Amino acid sequence: MISWLPPAEVFVRVLYAMLLFASLWILWRGQNAPGGGFIGGLMAVAASAAYALVFDAGSALRRLPLEPVRLAACGVLLALLSGLPALLNGLPYLTHRGVTLSFGVVELPVSTVILFDLGIYLCVWGVFGGYCLALVRAIEEES
């Protein structure tokens, strides 16, 4: 152990926040560039896993927005619902609409795809996060 470094607990708190922020950024970026819900969700899982390895699985579970199964189910439900607005315009299910909002120099693409992607993000976080934390818990119980 190198004594002049802050302890791992401090590191991982910062890392957790950074990873979650990065995962959300990748989710957002996925609209018009490589990235998206799946890969963003995997980064969120990495954040949960890092947290669980330093602290324990229970405290990482408490940091999830919902229990894993509920998180995943909400995610898929959100993805299913994101296809519905198209029906109001008489378009087939899952047809997505996007516009680019312009604020002077900054252009912000906004579309209903982000809802679908957010659903995937939550589903991946719920399923793989739950799976990963269950594994960490199993290892904890063994040792």
Place this chain on the structure above:
Amino acid sequence: MLVLLPLLVPLATALLCALTWTTPRLQRAISAGGAMLLLLCSLALLRQVMAQGAITLVAGNWPLPFGIAFTADHLGTALVLIAALMLSITLLWQESAADAAPVSPALHPLLHGLVAGSTAAFLTADLFNLYVWFEVSLICALGLLVQGGALRQLDAALKYFVLNLVGTLLLLAAVALLHAATGQLNFTALGEAASRLDHSVKLPLLGLLMLAFLIKAAAFPFFAWLPVSYHTLPAPVLALFSALLTKIGICALLRTIAGVFFPAPELLFTLLGWIALLSMVTGVLGAAYHWDMRRILAFHTISQIGYILLAIALSSRAGNAAAIFFALHHSMVKAGLFLVAGLIYRQTGHYDLRRIGGLHAAKPGLAVLFLLLALSLVGIPPLSGFWGKYLIISESFNQGEYLWAGSALFVGFLTLYSMAKIWLEAFWKPHPDRAWRLPTGVRTAPAYAGLCLLVLVTLWVGLVPERLLLFVSDAAATLQGGVP
């Protein structure tokens, strides 16, 4: 939008049931509501398809062949309706005390998930999408198999999983190879591109595809997953399995080999005919050997799948119509027989025929229900099974396939043998345990209601077959892109 509802409704219901798993009463209510809604949607879809023919919807409004299309044609819609009906009967049965599945938080999400995977596989018009829904139904079926948690159930689940995984991986390989050869995945585009393929390329690719579907359909010699897993399931789940799982393989086979890739190489159909013959014979012999009612019926499923494959192997419009008729008939009747077995178990305490008996005097109503379903399975007029077998055998004779037709007749007699075995052992002979009395105060009314519904359908189909015969001939015509 109606095309997608039979997939979206059970999927959403499964998710809502997963969200409410801590409040079982709410979960049950959502589950029942979802099943009712699915039944209504399937009926509405069937009405529309019968009125205006096949309906296609491309999700996300992407242009073909890039968009993922769903097509509701006669075959798919009829199977969807059966899935919806069986789901309702399964849930109804859960309200009774007759060998209902143990109530666990995961039961309802998994049941709806299985139905969503199956209906989507019936309706999809995209080969890769078909693989995806195969996987969805596989995973949900696996979840249902491990629900009991007993060692023999885990053992069955493992065997089921490994053997089915081989099937789905073969399917994935076939999809990848077909995509490499044609560049297409959408059924219509795939059919056009495949017709330009060289025979030497087409034969192995379609052979691989057929192999994957035959594993799913539990045909000889790939049926091992079915008899090792079915007998560990509670009756209502078993009925749902028998109505859906093998039918996914049959539907996919009809859609691809008999539909999209028409005309497929002649050799495949000859091969399919012999596989069908062996499935019929081995299935019925396996059934004759066993004493556990669920094993007997599971082996009969293999034998009946043989009949359906034989009809497909005849490779004609009449043959395909016969296959569809038989598949619809078999879904209902076999599920009904599994439910009768569940009730017999409830009344006598065993699935093993050697340890039970005496039901004909104690439960004459159940005896009548069993006889109707069993005779329908054997193919006695005027029940639905008679028309199914009649169509298949007469088309075999028309094509000069006397051996196939003769075997189908012969297997019918053997089917009668094992149905007679169940009749003699469970109903006719006195109960071996003299102290046995009918259990009292058992809630079986919902179970009987579901069972009677199935018996009424087979009677109705048997007595008034014209409408269904017309329907399946339309289904066979639309299968090859024709207009009914």
